[in-house]
Amino acid sequence: MPTLFDPLRIGNIELDNRIIMAPMTRSRADDEGVQPEYAATYYAQRASAGLIITEATNVSPMAKGYIRTPGICTDAQIESWRSVTKSVHARGGKIFMQIFHTGRIALPDFLPGNAQPVAPSAVRANGQNYTDEGMKEFVTPREITREEIAQTVADFATATANAITAGFDGVELHSASGYLVQQFLTTNVNLRTDEYGGSIENRTRFLFAVLDAMVQAIGSQRVGVKFSPQIAFNDIEERDADAVELAFDMEAQRFFIEADHRREVPAAQDDMVDFRVLQHEQHAFAVRAVGEHNDLAVGRDAGRKDSFHAESAAAL
Numbered sequence: 001m002p003t004l005f006d007p008l009r010i011g012n013i014e015l016d017n018r019i020i021m022a023p024m025t026r027s028r029a030d031d032e033g034v035q036p037e038y039a040a041t042y043y044a045q046r047a048s049a050g051l052i053i054t055e056a057t058n059v060s061p062m063a064k065g066y067i068r069t070p071g072i073c074t075d076a077q078i079e080s081w082r083s084v085t086k087s088v089h090a091r092g093g094k095i096f097m098q099i100f101h102t103g104r105i106a107l108p109d110f111l112p113g114n115a116q117p118v119a120p121s122a123v124r125a126n127g128q129n130y131t132d133e134g135m136k137e138f139v140t141p142r143e144i145t146r147e148e149i150a151q152t153v154a155d156f157a158t159a160t161a162n163a164i165t166a167g168f169d170g171v172e173l174h175s176a177s178g179y180l181v182q183q184f185l186t187t188n189v190n191l192r193t194d195e196y197g198g199s200i201e202n203r204t205r206f207l208f209a210v211l212d213a214m215v216q217a218i219g220s221q222r223v224g225v226k227f228s229p230q231i232a233f234n235d236i237e238e239r240d241a242d243a244v245e246l247a248f249d250m251e252a253q254r255f256f257i258e259a260d261h262r263r264e265v266p267a268a269q270d271d272m273v274d275f276r277v278l279q280h281e282q283h284a285f286a287v288r289a290v291g292e293h294n295d296l297a298v299g300r301d302a303g304r305k306d307s308f309h310a311e312s313a314a315a316l
């Protein structure tokens, strides 16, 4: 039985130990999304973890949903992250960047020209968000167009490549916590009648388009994804989380077909569960999951997996 301090392989990356620092928004960047010098100190102080996952980072100006959050689009943003990765690597650590788009959780206050935020459908989230002028109610978003969806997928790919340029060891897609990717997955925010809404296949289309674009950009061995099934944060309701998870499971086998590498990834078993990191036995990339359905996404033993597949296949 491996201990917390034993090495761990994720994709083609060797971690010194199994301690993984969860992504945490810090809101310390300037208004241009550039990290301050002391971000390098902050992350380097934590470099003895096997892996650091950064605070969620905006893939484009329209992605920004929180005050003073960093980006990974402009040269200045990329440079500011380069000092972070350098400092972590100098201490022998490994670091992934987490990237996101907040969709309807953004306030016009954070967007270019005080733009209206975008979401799969024009459904306002109940709740408030912090601004320098105090808490403000979420606003009704505008339905994102198909052209904008294609552009957003491209933005995720560019952000992924930029993260590698900035020296990151890998990139994690934030598909949790009620942000844009999860908004597409859920029936209470996604009311679309085109190929991005309705069936599970349609609702997962954006997720897979983004993952595929990320993998095209840097290869599957350095791409991760975070889910938080059935966590209601940011006014999300997931009535069919199990079936969505299964769709992910099945579809991912088609998408991430670096068959030669699959065997290198050890099966996810009990020793992984505590750290919420999955090295799926069939996938060549890392998946983390938080929430009530941890056991489905993380702790699959053979018997459980079979019954889950059978049960959810029926739901599909």
Ligand SMILES: Cc1cc2nc3c(=O)[nH]c(=O)nc-3n(C[C@H](O)[C@H](O)[C@H](O)COP(=O)(O)O)c2cc1C
Residues within 6 Å of the ligand: 022, 023, 024, 025, 026, 054, 055, 056, 098, 174, 176, 177, 226, 290
């Ligand atoms: C202050 C704070 C900021 C967070 N920011 C992020 C974030 O940027 N990205 C993310 O995926 N999760 C974020 N989270 C969620 C954590 O990564 C983690 O999933 C959550 O705290 C549940 O884990 P725990 O039960 O160990 O606290 C944040 C949590 C806190 C408390």
